[in-house]
Amino acid sequence: MNWPSRLASVTGRVAVRLVPAARRDWAEAIWAEAHEVPAGWPRLAWRAGGLGLIAKEGQMARRIGIVTLFAGAAGAAAWGAWPGSPVSHGAALQGGILITLALLAGLPLLTRWWLGPPDSRAARCLRAGFFAAVLVLLPVQAIIGLFVGLVPRSGINRHTFDIAIGSGIPGSSSGGPNWGGEIWILIFTACSLAVVLALTARRTPVAPATLVIAAGAGMVLGIVMYAVAPVGLNFRYPYRPWLHGSAAEAVGVLAWILVFSVPLIAGAIAGRRCHVPDDPDEASVARAWQGVAAGVVSSGVGAVFVTVFGSSTTALLVKSALVRDWFYHGQHVTASAVYGRELYASQNVQGYFILLIGFPIIGVILGVFGAAVANPTPRLPDGGGPRRPPDPPGPELLPTPPDRLRSTSPSSPG
């Protein structure tokens, strides 16, 4: 055997492992058949065809594309977020960026081994959306952190800074993330990523329809929340440049209603749509899963949406004069007033993290409640619940009255 054929043989044996198990027989078949082909170029050509088959069946083009896309996006995010030399807390930021990227790259592999890969388009889209959100937030948070930490040298801006942030060395960068803050953010990112990966894995009993319903509902919640809080979250002094007067109040009320109704409705719809086993106990568990998933995903998507868009808007305000002009168009505000607003907005961006933590908790509770309320445990005759074995023939019994009614029966005293 000459060296090209030997090389091709070894390459093929390794490459066969890349093919999914269901197709591996075919890859091995083409490799075994190569022994019947005359040695030399014909055999090499045969094996080259085999490698083409392996590349195609192993979906290598898609995998390479995904890895390349992720690497490019991660590189761009890291480049945008990487702290410059004047930043005193650069080491913490650099560590945070590297660990975040390592989590994004490593946790999916761990989840894949444990719970399987995502097996639906909805699951893949949800994962991709979450990854994109994290990668966008990296540079955006860095821009905002740098702005908040940069102490003006003098003038009214310095006065505004002292009121808003506190005193610092003029021209220096102070405050911003420290190791403690970075560690908490990393723990939160890891937990959120783990939840998203688990809910979208093959071996988790969450239906694709549940993910679609919840993500759609979450987008509605996120859009309304963004309309209410486009540049940071401040309950006491909310800033909504495009909403005025009663419209602002109405949308604010709508946002509050949606915070609680979206996970509830998503859980109810998901619980009703899912196919449950005949066993009532298993059915309850299946519905609870759909409720948890619908609640977490709908609330989480809403929170992530408003966090990403709100933080990005704030970062653009800080960074781009064009966006500032558009944002404050028609308003007579001085440069120092603009600085003050940007400073407050940058501080208020931290408020989005309250939503990121609080919304999923609300979502779990209301999602399960919604799924349970929409599909009570079957106790009613036909038409009142999901699949139930028919009752044995016999006289129809009156339903047993509840305890509170029994106590008011004529025989009872009082």
Next chain:
Amino acid sequence: MGSRSEFSPQTLAVLVALGEQPSAWQHGYALAQLTGLKSGTLYPILIRLADRGLVEACWQEDPAPGRPRRHLYRLTPDGLASAAVAAEPIKAERAAAQLRPGESLRRGRRVAAPVVP
């Protein structure tokens, strides 16, 4: 105007080649020689045909000494019916073009093709 076949010319060639000896198991290399297809074209076709239940595959039980087991293929009853239907236009085309036996028009050039019984 004849209806367009659901199979590509290459797939038709594979079906016809397998239909020559319906009961016999055939090897990939033999099919490649019969159809003139390269391995990178032949095997995806066999995979699709197997997915559609037209071809069944198995591993050779007693391989030659020092050789790996070979993968074997033959038509299922459905595949046999499809091969019979697929062979009709080829016969007609061949008759119309008055080709010599053993040749067929494929993608505008003459290539070796199995003799359709």
